[in-house]
Amino acid sequence: MHVFRVMAVLLLLGVAFAQNIPIMPKNPLNYLLKSLQTEAGLNFKGVVTESVIFPPRKETNQTKENLPAPPPINPNLLRQNFSSSIENGEQVAGRNTWKITLTPNNHDAASFQFWIDREWNIRLAHQETDFNNTITSQARFTSIEGKPTVRKDGRSLGKLEFKPKLEAFLAKTVGDIALPEGFRIFGLKVRTVGQDNQPALEVRASNGLSVMVLVFSPIKTRATPKLAMRKLLTKNADAWVWVIGNLPEAQLQRTANSVVNSLDLTGLLVKFNEQNQK
Amino acid sequence: MKRNQDVKLENLSPEDSSWASFLSSAAELREVDENAAPTVLNALKLERETDATWANYLSSGAVLRPVDYASVKPALEAVKLERTRARKVLQLNIMKFVTASAAVAAVMIGVLVFRPASTDADPTEAFSAYQEASQGW
Numbered sequence: 001m002h003v004f005r006v007m008a009v010l011l012l013l014g015v016a017f018a019q020n021i022p023i024m025p026k027n028p029l030n031y032l033l034k035s036l037q038t039e040a041g042l043n044f045k046g047v048v049t050e051s052v053i054f055p056p057r058k059e060t061n062q063t064k065e066n067l068p069a070p071p072p073i074n075p076n077l078l079r080q081n082f083s084s085s086i087e088n089g090e091q092v093a094g095r096n097t098w099k100i101t102l103t104p105n106n107h108d109a110a111s112f113q114f115w116i117d118r119e120w121n122i123r124l125a126h127q128e129t130d131f132n133n134t135i136t137s138q139a140r141f142t143s144i145e146g147k148p149t150v151r152k153d154g155r156s157l158g159k160l161e162f163k164p165k166l167e168a169f170l171a172k173t174v175g176d177i178a179l180p181e182g183f184r185i186f187g188l189k190v191r192t193v194g195q196d197n198q199p200a201l202e203v204r205a206s207n208g209l210s211v212m213v214l215v216f217s218p219i220k221t222r223a224t225p226k227l228a229m230r231k232l233l234t235k236n237a238d239a240w241v242w243v244i245g246n247l248p249e250a251q252l253q254r255t256a257n258s259v260v261n262s263l264d265l266t267g268l269l270v271k272f273n274e275q276n277q278k
Numbered sequence: 279m280k281r282n283q284d285v286k287l288e289n290l291s292p293e294d295s296s297w298a299s300f301l302s303s304a305a306e307l308r309e310v311d312e313n314a315a316p317t318v319l320n321a322l323k324l325e326r327e328t329d330a331t332w333a334n335y336l337s338s339g340a341v342l343r344p345v346d347y348a349s350v351k352p353a354l355e356a357v358k359l360e361r362t363r364a365r366k367v368l369q370l371n372i373m374k375f376v377t378a379s380a381a382v383a384a385v386m387i388g389v390l391v392f393r394p395a396s397t398d399a400d401p402t403e404a405f406s407a408y409q410e411a412s413q414g415w
Binding site: 036042055056057069070071072073085155156157158187191193194202204211213215217219220221222224244245267 | 397398399400401402403404405406407408409411412413414415
């Protein structure tokens with residue numbers, strides 16, 4: 001009986017190959033990562049309808065030539081924090097797709113769906129949904145011009161890498177930041193804020209796919225949905241921490257509240273520069 | 279004078295009767311003045327009986343002589359003066375209002391133009407940071 005079964009499977013596979021029918025990938029995450037790498041090296045365009053609620057922008061709905069860039073990814077954290085599935089997707093811009101769904105283990109975090117072209121292995125649509133099951137961003141090709149061609153500018157998919165030294169530096173200077181479950185710190189950079197371009201320190205965290213940002217700022221901002229803020233008690237100058245992410249406000253506020261009270265922002269910026277020069 | 283006899287003097291009070299006598303005895307009155315006499319008398323009666331105003335009398339006094347006009351003219355002049363005064367007061371008030379409004383507007387514009395810049399950051403700055411961090415390539 002085994003022999004017949006194997007033969008039947010081989011026969012089906014043979015028919016599939018003969019008819020050039022793509023076979024559903026076994027590992028959705030690996031397939032997604034490979035597809036994003038493929039897409040990074042290709043040049044193609046068409047008409048994309050895009051709708052973004054978060055992060056908010058002036059015009060929610062826009063038409064573009066291409067999909068927005070995917071978020072930077074850490075494959076290990078992605079595997080650790082998300083469960084993935086793959087199924088037959090609906091046609092997008094008249095092309096057959098696989099639909100990959102990434103569901104976070106932390107249900108407060110955003111979930112993602114990608115529609116990948118079965119033949120070209122590139123994204124044709126994507127969708128991000130928040131903890132409330134509200135679609136916060138989505139983009140989809142409605143038509144595609146010709147076929148993808150190889151890019152010459154050497155674009156590559158941004159990969160997040162663990163930075164234990166950076167995490168240690170932050171733990172020492174601003175305390176143990178209570179990030180949402182599954183998130184880790186990946187980046188730190190100086191940015192300017194306000195009309196006077198005052199220096200601030202930006203901390204980037206991710207759960208492998210979804211990004212979260214903390215800004216240690218000398219000026220405050222206005223708390224809005226998905227943006228929490230807290231004033232830090234400082235001796236010399238005022239300082240605030242802003243926390244932005246596609247997460248519940250309560251979670252963002254918990255993170256803001258976990259930062260040490262007596263933060264010396266100027267000293268922190270000096271230390272950061274010293275750390276960078278080492 | 280024959281027409282004057284048509285006025286029924288016997289129906290008038292002694293005071294009105296004396297007015298009537300005065301009017302009717304004015305030998306130099308022209309015919310139009312004679313015609314005006316009953317009007318004057320009636321106006322007097324009306325004023326006393328119904329508390330009608332001088333306006334009734336004046337408006338019906340189209341046949342008054344130049345001497346009557348001369349007596350009315352100061353009143354008209356007074357009215358004209360009063361109206362001119364009221365108009366000037368109104369113009370003055372309008373000018374005061376316009377001046378005050380311009381001053382207030384100037385102060386408001388000054389406040390808007392020269393006020394110190396807000397020290398708060400717009401939330402779009404925070405969302406820009408998130409957007410930049412979310413770019414995979």
